[in-house]
Amino acid sequence: MDKTVDPCVDFYRYACGTWMKNNPVPPDKSRWGRFDELYENNLYILRDILVQAQTRGQHSASEKMVGDFYGACMDEATIEKKGTTPLAAELQRINAVKTKADLIKVVAYMHQNATPALFAFSPQPDMHDSNATIAFVDQGGITLPDRDYYIQEDAKSVETRQKYLAHVQKMFELAGDTPDVAAAEAKTVLSIETALAQASMDRTQRRDPKTRDHKMTVAEIAATAPNFDLTAYFASNGSPKFSTLNVGNPDFFKQVNSQLESVSLADWKTYLRWRAITSHAQVLTKAFVEEDFEFNGKFMSGQQEMEPRWKRCVKATDQALGMALGQLYVDKTFGPEGKERTLKMVKAIESAMQQDIGQLTWMSDRTKKQAYEKLNAIVNNIGYPDQWRDYSSVVIKSDDYAGNSTRAGAFEVKRQYNKIDKPTDRKDWNMTPPTVNAYYRPPMNDINFPAGILQPPFYGNMMDNAVNYGGIGVVIGHELTHGFDDQGRKYDAQGNFRDWWTPQDGKEFEQRADCTAKEYSNFVAVKDDQGEVKLNGKLTLGENTADNGGLKLAYMALTEIIGNTSVKPIDGFTPQQRFFLAYGQIWCQNVTDQEARKRVLTDPHSPGEWRVNGAVQNSAAFQQAFGCKAGQPMVSANACRVW
């Protein structure tokens, strides 16, 4: 805390000021906050598990597998010796393409091996029948983190494209091309990706599920974009045969269809070679890893140095075999009592939401009935999945990092493809257990809290209710509120995209959401020598709605527990004050200007400062707890409230 700051003037600095002063962004990071601290701590625990798994003695099959994966990643000498050999097969396949008809088959092959290119293919619950999972094709194929980087004309975007060109050229050189050839190839890549970006819908628009809802037959989409030859793609990508699918952005396929004809075969091959090289950069030699870091780490994110190898290898293991490593992590760190206590808090916060909906003056009883139904149907997943994933078919060798990584990637792609035209698997998790995060899935109508987040500062057995409710309690309330934010409210209790609101209630909701969108659009996300950038209130609307709602619901639940009993202050703070301090302090963070700029374009979450100050400005309970007066910065004159 920085007690020299008035909590009613800048609560974020009051709660986090000293932490921020004492915890600058470490040179191997682009952002450093309480979430990152905790994840860093998890990395050490995971490393112990992985090192232990490599020692002599008895080990389970899972231990052996993750140990070998980690060991192969750490074995830099072998990786150097192999040079670009691990890329050879994929590049050869691309080089061998003789016709545009063959091009799509190589894309299918690349997708099967987890190399993204041209467009995206995955399973997805049917938007109108969430119990069935169907195939889904969507826009994709760009390398920079957002379409805007290719399209915007501001100085920063122009600079980014120049740096990107130089980076692509260097990577082609590392792959064996002469500087002249590589320079021309880089221009080709940028021009093709710019066309893909121009055909892509922007992130903010895509928040509305309506923009992504286009169920078609295979024949229909194939006819819309004949040059893609999607029929040949579906037949050769290793997915089960299907006849209908959802198309995320049909216009993308229509627009790129003409590019497939006008751009030469040689240029398309250059683009695919680039996608293969950049996707493999992290599993290749030091030269590739370093060049990849120079652009993506240093230039794009402001990271000064690379993370030590072991951290990158722990993360790579978590990404490739996360449920096997996660099982070992859970055995070591997470007992059944953690699950039980969290569930109790979830129930308390769900009942606060029930009460909150009941008290809304702007919502009709008809819509409330549907809202209750949705709330009561939410499934709570805590800690880790009921059933662990079986990786036994993945071949992991102790001396083949790139091969391991490709085989694990291909295993996951196959696992995903196998969901197509089957009943939706609602038990499958999107995050691995050590992850310090949580999520809500509209089509599943479930909230999920991996074991990684169920520890201090979010949650502690030794901490009192005020602190736990201000920490993990608000996170629970946040995820619940996602079921009712600008996106979530458009799905019903079963997870179907269906309007269950009366028109008047829908209008009332939109008015309140609009207030929040405008409010956050005024907040400055980054101010550096390249100018000032404000938040995109529409892109961050769902998260800001969830922050405000979560804070309110967790506070209601805490009040219910404390009741009229007088709880003694601790360290001079009332339970109410400690609740808000705990909330403020989970968001303490420092971030590089580069990372902050990237996030304004790509991250639906607001930066820590506004997750805290934005939410408390709208909270009468906060203002009461700290005795803030009208006119002070932490008292919004026009407080927005959705939930």
Ligand SMILES: [Zn+2]
């Ligand atoms: Zn969220």
